[in-house]
Amino acid sequence: MELSFAPMEGITYSAYRRIHAAMFPGADRYYAPFIAPDSAGRFKAGNLRDVLPENNVGVCLVPQLLCNDAAPFLSVAAELGDLGYEEVNLNAGCPSGTVVAKHKGAGMLGDLESLDACLEEIFARCPLRVSVKTRLGLHDAGEFSAILDVYRKYPLSRLIVHVRVRDGMYKSPPDVGAFAAALDCPFPVEYNGNIFSADDFTALAARYPSLGAVMLGRGAVTNPALFRQFRGGEKLRSEELRAFHDRLLEEYLAQGLAPQHAVPRMKELWFYQLCLFPGGAKAGKAILKARSLPDYRAAVSALFANVPLDADAKFDK
Ligand SMILES: Cc1cc2nc3c(=O)[nH]c(=O)nc-3n(C[C@H](O)[C@H](O)[C@H](O)COP(=O)(O)O)c2cc1C
Structure with a gap:
């Protein structure tokens, strides 16, 4: 297929x-x-x-x-x-x-x-x-x-x-x-x-x-x-999603996107990706509320550190 x-x-x-x-x-x-x-x-x-x-x-x-x-x-x-x-x-x-x-x-x-x-x-x-x-x-x-x-x-x-x-x-x-x-x-x-x-x-x-x-x-x-x-391959792992996220954020910043534009762009992604963290409502809210780049990075780190990713969870909005 x-x-x-x-x-x-x-x-x-x-x-x-x-x-x-x-x-x-x-x-x-x-x-x-x-x-x-x-x-x-x-x-x-x-x-x-x-x-x-x-x-x-x-x-x-x-x-x-x-x-x-x-x-x-x-x-x-x-x-x-x-x-x-x-x-x-x-x-x-x-x-x-x-x-x-x-x-x-x-x-x-x-x-x-x-x-x-x-x-x-x-x-x-x-x-x-x-x-x-x-x-x-x-x-x-x-x-x-x-x-x-x-x-x-x-x-x-x-x-x-x-x-x-x-x-x-x-x-x-x-x-x-x-x-x-x-x-x-x-x-x-x-x-x-x-x-x-x-x-x-x-x-x-x-x-x-x-x-x-x-x-x-x-x-x-x-x-x-x-x-x-x-295609029969492995399910998503939390570390991979983290690496994907970090690489994308770094790329936006390297392209010259100001943090006040890069952070909202990353948040658009979280509207979807938070579905993978069923127990992560509070940590997710902190990501969506973060305004500065340091606050945003800290909120993302907290989510990955504290909430397990469920690779079988799916988009549900
Ligand atoms: C935020 C958003 C942006 C989209 N942008 C486009 C677009 O630029 N061109 C297009 O043909 N479809 C666009 N779509 C529709 C998607 O390509 C797709 O047809 C739709 O999401 C249904 O597929 P899905 O159920 O797999 O998401 C967009 C959908 C969403 C939710």
Whole structure:
């Protein structure tokens, strides 16, 4: 089974991906959090830095675009091609209200004629392979069949299906059964949604024996060793998580990120990783409350010193 690391805006940027790939090999691909170009194809300098090949050594990376207009998509895709990328991913799943209101992300699923027209132009002119990350629909999984009919018209390099509709955001129960409709697509399909443990993974593989690829997001941010574990390797050890944490923090500081920015960025991770410390509510609170770098480091040390990591615990929010 191929495994990929989902794009997670705010978390899985280049430093995270590089360190994760070096310390916890096992993901076949990483998808970069979305680049959102304006109508002229311009985008933030930070997005470019995130995908520069020199910042992604050792990582098989697929950049992602959040864009509902072929012209800027093609212009950024050409730039990515110049950097050496051979594939670009289209985000047709972001549920954010501001994004959907602009008919981008999952908002593209509300107007299939426009989606079709956009894909037609992209596939006619894009020099790179194009994959799509989609949801089942905007409001109801009954929309999925017509959405698939649009995708089937084009030679997608891959279709990643997050098994929720937009209205479910990241909370509604994943509609695992609805994924079945995608299985006979003429291109590879990849499952995404709530695979948080080895049991979840085994149950999914048993339900869909022909499935070739699974994408992990929150599960892997919670437990960075999940890819290894799914491949039959060892479960996460506390010392490894500590080393991963320390290396990431040091990397942020070495990149010149001021402590007042590095600490909040690390706290974003703890929203997930604290799930691994079921008895650690108090120690976790101290981490999330720490404001200075010394206080933060002390709170993290206290957690690792005093609270055992449960490698079988999983993302549960
Ligand atoms: C904080 C956060 C940021 C995300 N950023 C992106 C993104 O940039 N692009 C994207 O396609 N999906 C994004 N997603 C969705 C994830 O890639 C994934 O589809 C979702 O978390 C469901 O998978 P999971 O249940 O394995 O976490 C994000 C999700 C979260 C929670």
